[in-house]
Amino acid sequence: xxxxxxxxxxxxxxxxxxxxxxxxxxxxxxxxxxxxxxxxxxxxxxxxxxxxxxxxxxxxxxxxxxxxxxxxxxxxxxxxxxxxxxxxxxxxxxxxxxxxxxxxx
Amino acid sequence: xxxxxxxxxxxxxxxxxxxxxxxxxxxxxxxxxxxxxxxxxxxxxxxxxxxxxxxxxxxxxxxxxxxxxxxxxxxxxxxxxxxxxxxxxxxxxxxxxxxxxxxxxxxxxxxxxxxxxxxxxxxxxxxxxxxxxxxxxxxxxxxxxxxxxxxxxxxxxxxxxxxxxxxxxxxxxxxxxxxxxxxxxxxxxxxxxxxxxxxxxxxxxxxxxxxxxxxxxxxxxxxxxxxxxxxxxxxxxxxxxxxxxxxxxxxxxxxxxxxxxxxxxxxxxxxxxxxxxxxxxxxxxxxxxxxxxxxxxxxxxxxxxxxxxxxxxxxxxxxxxxxxxxxxxxxxxxxxxxxxxxxxxxxxxxxxxxxxxxxxxxxxxxxxxxxxxxxxxxxxxxxxxxxxxxxxxxxxxxxxxxxxxxxxxxxxxxxxxxxxxxxxxxxxxxxxxxxxxxxxxxxxxxxxxxxxxxxxxxxxxxxxxxxxxxxxxxxxxxxxxxxxxxxxxxxxxxxxxxxxxxxxxxxxxxxxxxxxxxxxxxxxxxxxxxxxxxxxxxxx
Numbered sequence: 001x002x003x004x005x006x007x008x009x010x011x012x013x014x015x016x017x018x019x020x021x022x023x024x025x026x027x028x029x030x031x032x033x034x035x036x037x038x039x040x041x042x043x044x045x046x047x048x049x050x051x052x053x054x055x056x057x058x059x060x061x062x063x064x065x066x067x068x069x070x071x072x073x074x075x076x077x078x079x080x081x082x083x084x085x086x087x088x089x090x091x092x093x094x095x096x097x098x099x100x101x102x103x104x105x
Numbered sequence: 106x107x108x109x110x111x112x113x114x115x116x117x118x119x120x121x122x123x124x125x126x127x128x129x130x131x132x133x134x135x136x137x138x139x140x141x142x143x144x145x146x147x148x149x150x151x152x153x154x155x156x157x158x159x160x161x162x163x164x165x166x167x168x169x170x171x172x173x174x175x176x177x178x179x180x181x182x183x184x185x186x187x188x189x190x191x192x193x194x195x196x197x198x199x200x201x202x203x204x205x206x207x208x209x210x211x212x213x214x215x216x217x218x219x220x221x222x223x224x225x226x227x228x229x230x231x232x233x234x235x236x237x238x239x240x241x242x243x244x245x246x247x248x249x250x251x252x253x254x255x256x257x258x259x260x261x262x263x264x265x266x267x268x269x270x271x272x273x274x275x276x277x278x279x280x281x282x283x284x285x286x287x288x289x290x291x292x293x294x295x296x297x298x299x300x301x302x303x304x305x306x307x308x309x310x311x312x313x314x315x316x317x318x319x320x321x322x323x324x325x326x327x328x329x330x331x332x333x334x335x336x337x338x339x340x341x342x343x344x345x346x347x348x349x350x351x352x353x354x355x356x357x358x359x360x361x362x363x364x365x366x367x368x369x370x371x372x373x374x375x376x377x378x379x380x381x382x383x384x385x386x387x388x389x390x391x392x393x394x395x396x397x398x399x400x401x402x403x404x405x406x407x408x409x410x411x412x413x414x415x416x417x418x419x420x421x422x423x424x425x426x427x428x429x430x431x432x433x434x435x436x437x438x439x440x441x442x443x444x445x446x447x448x449x450x451x452x453x454x455x456x457x458x459x460x461x462x463x464x465x466x467x468x469x470x471x472x473x474x475x476x477x478x479x480x481x482x483x484x485x486x487x488x489x490x491x492x493x494x495x496x497x498x499x500x501x502x503x504x505x506x507x508x509x510x511x512x513x514x515x516x517x518x519x520x521x522x523x524x525x526x527x528x529x530x531x532x533x534x535x536x537x538x539x540x541x542x543x544x545x546x547x548x549x550x551x552x553x554x555x556x557x558x559x560x561x562x563x564x565x566x567x568x569x570x571x572x573x574x575x576x577x578x579x580x581x582x583x584x585x586x587x588x589x590x591x592x593x594x595x596x597x598x599x600x601x602x603x604x605x606x607x608x609x610x611x612x613x614x615x616x617x618x619x620x621x622x623x624x625x626x627x628x629x630x631x632x633x634x635x636x637x638x639x640x641x642x643x644x645x
Binding site for chain 1: 133134137138139140206229231232233235276277279281283305306308309637642643
């Protein structure tokens with residue numbers, strides 16, 4: 001009789017425990033979300049700064065690439081070559097290998 | 106209400122998409138993008154507008170590289186302009202557009218309250234006027250959006266233009282983004298990059314030689330086009346007069362025209378190579394066939410067809426006809442071919458049709474309808490008069506002789522590149538007007554024409570070069586002007602395995618009217634440079 005009453009009490013307690021556990025998890029998650037949102041609510045400034053830094057770097061990249069392209073222009077390269085003393089090759093001598101080899105007897 | 110709330114804390118901004126780059130075959134940059142700025146102001150925040158106008162005018166005028174003589178006037182004009190704008194009772198006024206980064210930095214150093222900058226992008230052509238007629242330029246359309254005009258910028262405008270993106274994000278009261286808030290992004294897509302077949306070194310050599318030739322021969326204009334005959338790849342293309350696409354508004358519209366694809370002319374004797382090839386292909390003549398009507402001028406109706414030097418050679422061979430550039434000998438070939446076949450071959454060589462080259466503003470002069478051709482028209486067409494072509498049509502047609510008889514489609518772009526993929530433009534064969542054997546035969550005839558002809562004195566002796574000179578009168582209002590000519594030379598080398606085919610053309614040279622003395626020397630000067638640039642060893 002006592003055993004039956006005890007088991008009956010245990011059975012009634014199981015749903016209660018489940019509810020309590022579920023509620024606890026829910027509260028923990030809720031608290032966690034509030035804490036995260038609160039922490040990151042001021043990150044907007046950091047995001048803005050990162051975006052600005054990225055834009056500045058991309059701009060610098062573009063400006064430097066353009067400078068390289070302009071200083072590599074053919075007109076300037078010719079001037080530099082002339083200043084360094086490079087001349088146009090007027091005559092190229094080609095060496096042609098002959099089948100006949102010199103031989104000494 | 107919720108929509109109103111959303112409107113308050115959600116902001117949508119556009120992400121710009123950079124226009125694709127145009128690169129040379131050697132990895133150089135022909136067209137790229139640079140940041141430019143629109144300077145705006147809130148005039149209501151300014152204290153002394155006169156001083157502000159003066160300070161800004163000085164920086165802006167200095168940035169425009171105005172000459173010393175014009176500086177004072179330009180400064181006063183700009184000051185007045187800025188003063189008028191600053192005196193407007195508005196909270197936002199655009200003061201100056203397309204300001205470069207350096208100028209923007211100089212203005213920012215003034216620390217004038219109420220000034221701000223809107224960033225946008227403009228095109229930069231680092232090689233300035235080099236390849237300008239190939240590239241075209243970027244202007245604006247009716248709505249003020251960037252649009253490519255002429256050349257590659259025009260033809261590939263859709264591919265080069267990127268797709269703008271969009272970002273919608275939640276912002277706080279201070280205008281800063283909320284990390285955990287709504288964030289929707291559509292990525293922008295950069296325009297495709299294009300790599301050309303043009304090598305900057307070759308292009309530069311060609312432009313230098315053409316400019317020198319233009320001055321030496323006193324020509325009104327000139328053009329050179331070089332193509333790989335087997336693939337149709339355009340290796341170089343130059344025109345004078347020229348312009349700088351960085352400042353295209355400072356040049357007249359005439360300079361934008363690419364003479365190679367958009368100018369028509371009567372080709373003269375260079376056309377003889379095509380008609381001779383037709384005759385040989387049809388087996389109605391051979392290189393040693395003798396012309397029995399070449400002992401004097403040929404009479405057709407009221408017209409007399411003469412040789413250029415009024416010298417006539419009885420029983421001259423077809424080789425001699427080409428070497429001596431004999432008009433009467435070409436009429437002989439035309440008669441052997443017959444009118445129908447003559448017209449058919451002209452069409453088979455692509456004359457009268459667009460070449461479909463990937464440049465905006467290509468034109469094609471029409472060939473008269475068959476019913477409108479008179480006997481004299483057939484006769485003059487055999488030596489390239491009374492028929493109009495563009496230089497690109499001419500070089501493509503002669504390239505079939507260099508390419509075993511096959512006609513190819515010319516193209517400037519080598520590949521279209523995205524982040525993940527490179528699409529190479531493959532050579533396209535359009536047709537085969539002549540057989541491989543005919544192509545070989547005519548090539549040897551053209552080599553002999555260079556070796557034994559008048560132009561041969563300019564040719565390098567250790568290379569086999571196939572070529573033909575051309576000197577054609579310019580038609581004006583239905584008749585030929587005896588004082589105005591187009592001098593040209595078309596040729597390819599090395600003759601047995603051509604790496605390049607080139608057409609040089611001078612319009613109205615004054616030192617000499619003949620292609621032999623003007624276009625041919627320029628051709629051979631460029632050819633010598635190309636032999637060493639491409640490391641082509643002598644074949645003699």
